[in-house]
Each structure stands twice: as C-alpha cells, then as structure tokens.
Amino acid sequence: MIDLVIPDKAHDESRQGEALVLDPVVGKNNGRKLYIESYGCAMNFSDSEIVASILSEQGFETTSDYTSADVIFINTCSIRENAETRVRNRLKEFKAAKTSRPGMVVGVLGCMAERLKAKFLEEEKLVDVVVGPDAYRDLPNLIDQVDSGQKAVNVLLSREETYADISPVRLNSNGINAFVSIMRGCDNMCSFCVVPFTRGRERSRDPFSIVQEATDLFNSGYREVTLLGQNVDSYKWQNDDESQKVNFANLLERVALINPELRIRFSTSHPKDITDEVLYTMAKYDNICKYIHLPVQSGNTRVLDLMNRTYTRDWYINRIDAIRRIMPDCAISTDIITGFCTETDEEHKETVSMMEYVQYDFAYMFMYSERPGTLAAKRYADDIPEPVKAARLTEIVALQQKYSLVRLQAQIGKVQRVLIEGFSKKSKNDYAGRTDQNAMMVFPVDERFKPGMYVNVIAERSTSATLMGHIID
Ligand code: SAH
Ligand code: SF4
Ligand code: F3S
Numbered sequence: 434m435i436d437l438v439i440p441d442k443a444h445d446e447s448r449q450g451e452a453l454v455l456d457p458v459v460g461k462n463n464g465r466k467l468y469i470e471s472y473g474c475a476m477n478f479s480d481s482e483i484v485a486s487i488l489s490e491q492g493f494e495t496t497s498d499y500t501s502a503d504v505i506f507i508n509t510c511s512i513r514e515n516a517e518t519r520v521r522n523r524l525k526e527f528k529a530a531k532t533s534r535p536g537m538v539v540g541v542l543g544c545m546a547e548r549l550k551a552k553f554l555e556e557e558k559l560v561d562v563v564v565g566p567d568a569y570r571d572l573p574n575l576i577d578q579v580d581s582g583q584k585a586v587n588v589l590l591s592r593e594e595t596y597a598d599i600s601p602v603r604l605n606s607n608g609i610n611a612f613v614s615i616m617r618g619c620d621n622m623c624s625f626c627v628v629p630f631t632r633g634r635e636r637s638r639d640p641f642s643i644v645q646e647a648t649d650l651f652n653s654g655y656r657e658v659t660l661l662g663q664n665v666d667s668y669k670w671q672n673d674d675e676s677q678k679v680n681f682a683n684l685l686e687r688v689a690l691i692n693p694e695l696r697i698r699f700s701t702s703h704p705k706d707i708t709d710e711v712l713y714t715m716a717k718y719d720n721i722c723k724y725i726h727l728p729v730q731s732g733n734t735r736v737l738d739l740m741n742r743t744y745t746r747d748w749y750i751n752r753i754d755a756i757r758r759i760m761p762d763c764a765i766s767t768d769i770i771t772g773f774c775t776e777t778d779e780e781h782k783e784t785v786s787m788m789e790y791v792q793y794d795f796a797y798m799f800m801y802s803e804r805p806g807t808l809a810a811k812r813y814a815d816d817i818p819e820p821v822k823a824a825r826l827t828e829i830v831a832l833q834q835k836y837s838l839v840r841l842q843a844q845i846g847k848v849q850r851v852l853i854e855g856f857s858k859k860s861k862n863d864y865a866g867r868t869d870q871n872a873m874m875v876f877p878v879d880e881r882f883k884p885g886m887y888v889n890v891i892a893e894r895s896t897s898a899t900l901m902g903h904i905i906d
C-alpha cells in the first residue's frame with residue numbers, strides 16, 4: 434500500500450503512533466501512570482487530550498514510556514485496512530510489557546473499538562477494555578471494573594455528547610497551535626466511509642464553549658486554533674427557544690473576533706455544503722487563514738454518485754471557482770481515492786483533469802480500501818485490481834508533486850506573514866512556521882523574534898513541500 438501523506442497539522446497521518454505526554458498533575462497523583470498513543474485523524478488526537486483530561490482528574494500521571502505504564506491506551510483508526518493492521522501490530526508489541534507487569538491495563542479506544550466492539554476482547558486476548566469515542570466519561574468506572582478482575586466494554590454512541598465542558602489537557606503541545614473540536618460524528622454516509630458507523634450521528638458543540646476554549650487558549654499564549662469536524666460546513670447550533678441560531682460562517686466570525694492575533698484554521702469542508710457566506714467571512718477577516726481542505730475524492734460524476742458524495746464534477750468546479758473569485762490567494766488541498774468500485778480508466782482521467790484544473794496546493798491520496806459494513810461493501814464489488822489502483826495512485830502522486838512545487842514556486846519573491854512555531858526539524862539555526870496559506874516556511878533564527886510571534890518572511894527558494902526565506906523588517 435502506498436498512501437501519500439504530505440505534512441499538515443490537521444491531516445498529518447505521519448503523526449500516527451506518536452506517544453502523547455502530559456505533565457504530571459500535582460496534588461492529585463494516584464501513583465498510576467497512563468501511556469496513550471493515537472492513530473488516525475486530528476479528531477482522534479483531540480479526543481486523546483479529552484481522555485488525558487478525564488484521567489488526570491483521577492490522579493493519573495502520563496508517561497512516554499509504555500513499559501513503565503500502569504494503563505496503556507491506544508486510540509485507533511479504522512479508515513483504511515492498513516490503519517487497523519498497524520494497530521494490531523502495535524498491540525503485539527504491548528504483549529511483552531504486559532507479561533512483565535501484571536496488573537497493567539491495556540485499553541483500545543476510538544474508531545476500531547467502536548467498529549469491533551466486544552469482538553476485540555475475543556480477538557486480542559491482551560486487551561482488557563474497549564471504549565468507543567462517545568464513552569470516555571465512563572473511563573474511570575471501566576478501569577475500576579478491570580481492576581476488580583473483569584473485562585470492560587462501553588461502545589455506546591450518543592446523540593448529544595460533545596465533551597463541551599471538558600477542558601482538554603494539551604498533549605505534546607508547542608503552546609502555539611491547538612485543535613478545538615466543534616462537532617462530532619457524521620451524517621453523510623459516503624459509501625466508502627466507516628466514520629458514520631464509528632463516530633455516530635452528527636452533533637454540534639455549543640458555540641459559547643467553543644469561543645471560551647479558544648479565548649482561554651489565546652490568553653495562555655496560543656496563537657492558532659484549528660476548528661475540527663468531519664464536515665464543518667454543516668455546523669448548526671440553536672438555543673432551546675430557537676431565538677439564536679449559529680451556522681459555521683457565524684461561528685468562524687465569533688472565533689475571529691476573539692483577537693486579530695489569533696489565527697483560525699478549520700477542517701474538513703465538504704463540497705456539497707461550503708457556502709459563499711463561509712467564503713465571504715473568510716475574506717472579511719485577516720486572521721482566518723486562506724486555506725481550504727476540500728476533498729474531491731473523484732473527478733468523475735458517475736463515481737461521485739456511487740460514492741454517495743451528493744455533488745457532481747460541475748458542482749465541485751463551481752465551488753473552486755467561487756473560492757478563486759472571492760479569495761484569489763486561497764490555498765486549496767484535497768483528498769482523492771483511486772480505484773473505487775467500477776472506476777474505469779476514462780473516469781480516472783477525469784480525476785487527473787480535475788487536478789490539472791484546480792492545481793491543488795497539497796493532496797492526500799489513497800487507494801480504495803473496502804471497509805466492512807459500509808454501503809459500498811454491501812452494494813458494489815471491490816473490483817479494481819490492486820496493481821491498477823496502485824498505478825493510478827502513482828500517477829496522481831507524481832502529478833501532485835508537480836503542482837505542489839508550482840504552487841510554492843509562485844510564492845517566491847513574495848513576503849508572507851508567518852507564525853513562528855519553533856525550530857526547524859533539521860537545524861536549531863532555523864525557525865519553522867506556516868504561512869497564512871498553510872505552506873511550511875523555514876528561515877534563519879533572528880533573536881529578536883520568538884516562537885508564537887508573527888514575522889514577515891520573504892520566500893526565496895522551495896522544495897515541493899517547504900519554502901525557504903528570511904525575515905524582513
Ligand atoms: N470527513 C472528511 C474525510 C474523513 S476521512 C471528508 O468528508 O472529506 C479522510 C479521507 O480518507 C477521505 O477524504 C477519503 O479520501 C479517505 N478515505 C475514507 N475512506 C476510505 C476508504 N475506504 N478507502 C480509501 N480512502 C478512504
Ligand atoms: Fe466519511 Fe463522508 Fe462523513 Fe467525510 S463526509 S467522514 S468521507 S462519511
Ligand atoms: Fe478519524 Fe480514523 Fe476515526 S480518520 S474519525 S480516527 S476512522
């Protein structure tokens with residue numbers, strides 16, 4: 434399997450398997466250590482912060498060393514088969530640790546837990562507890578149950594749970610960028626996708642708690658928030674007497690008004706729902722970053738119909754044209770699946786021509802992976818041979834590399850406002866930060882400026898993933 438992933442905070446699956454560490458909670462220590470590892474999308478990483486918060490209330494301290502942990506949690510993803518395989522392999526590695534530390538609790542959280550439910554306990558003997566994404570408040574009870582010698586499962590999905598009142602413990606944080614979850618679940622039922630089954634019905638978090646969380650983050654020094662949802666454009670909240678209604682454009686505006694120095698990003702937008710109102714709100718506020726992740730999946734209308742994406746090629750092009758008209762400088766990225774059921778060469782060529790039309794700044798590209806229980810698995814044969822899926826993927830990966838380079842090179846000679854996020858991965862002599870359009874910029878350290886500050890940087894060179902430049906006053 435070749436899944437291409439280009440680094441980007443909200444979608445970066447290369448972060449998969451990262452150990453998340455939080456500082457010990459003083460005064461409440463129960464003497465037990467928690468190790469938590471996250472896979473999958475930004476929502477899962479954000480959920481791990483909620484889990485850490487719930488358990489830190491119980492006095493758990495976190496550790497980055499699973500061999501010394503009392504509780505190991507693995508927060509899992511089911512989106513493609515290889516995501517699940519990775520988790521199964523990791524569980525094998527935990528086996529030795531558990532054998533040498535009797536009493537250690539091993540828990541599976543997240544989407545795979547929800548998909549497989551109690552079956553997990555039969556399939557993976559070392560697992561003690563299985564917890565779905567809406568049941569994290571129950572974790573202290575479930576751990577108690579395991580302590581008393583039983584296995585424990587809670588995979589109830591909820592129509593209301595948004596964890597709105599839980600203030601997440603920021604894990605592995607640079608103190609500058611944070612995720613803020615604005616909704617949970619998904620009602621879209623794209624035929625290839627397991628998310629509606631693992632995350633349940635769509636629900637929006639109340640806007641006051643969102644604005645409060647973003648304000649608190651700003652006040653503690655954070656300078657960028659990414660609002661998270663599977664389909665942020667369908668964010669919808671109203672109070673009990675319906676006198677107040679808030680849609681995504683309204684929410685963006687409320688968060689933008691917190692402070693002009695707080696940058697706002699969001700993910701993911703759905704082509705069927707992204708409105709001109711959202712685009713005009715983005716254009717109106719300088720602190721809403723000019724970057725939209727707009728997954729196309731396929732450039733062919735028949736395939737889009739089989740995928741149940743509920744838009745056509747023409748509709749998608751109309752949305753791209755609206756973005757270009759309202760925000761000519763806006764960066765656009767996408768997700769593409771190759772080799773979906775019955776996709777012909779001609780139809781694949783329409784995906785290629787869509788890429789040529791849009792010239793995406795980034796793309797996340799995958800071979801179709803059939804997921805049990807989805808509409809596509811029930812209705813259509815997974816009939817495109819793996820080598821064909823792979824050849825189509827290789828073709829679009831090469832094309833995207835070309836456009837990523839073209840898009841970055843168009844920035845050369847221009848001055849960009851960059852939020853310094855820290856030192857570059859390669860050298861302590863360089864800072865790294867992202868431009869408004871989400872391009873990574875690397876530039877020599879200037880002692881007058883520190884991480885968390887904005888600087889103007891002129892772009893001088895680029896690779897297909899990074900701009901290089903220097904600060905100008
Ligand atoms: N909510 C987002 C996407 C969530 S999943 C949206 O609607 O766009 C992230 C990406 O994984 C999807 O956009 C899709 O490109 C890919 N994906 C989802 N299910 C897949 C499957 N069964 N096989 C291959 N790729 C898949
Ligand atoms: Fe999956 Fe579609 Fe929902 Fe995205 S919008 S999470 S692809 S069902
Ligand atoms: Fe995210 Fe994977 Fe679940 S992409 S919603 S963790 S299936």
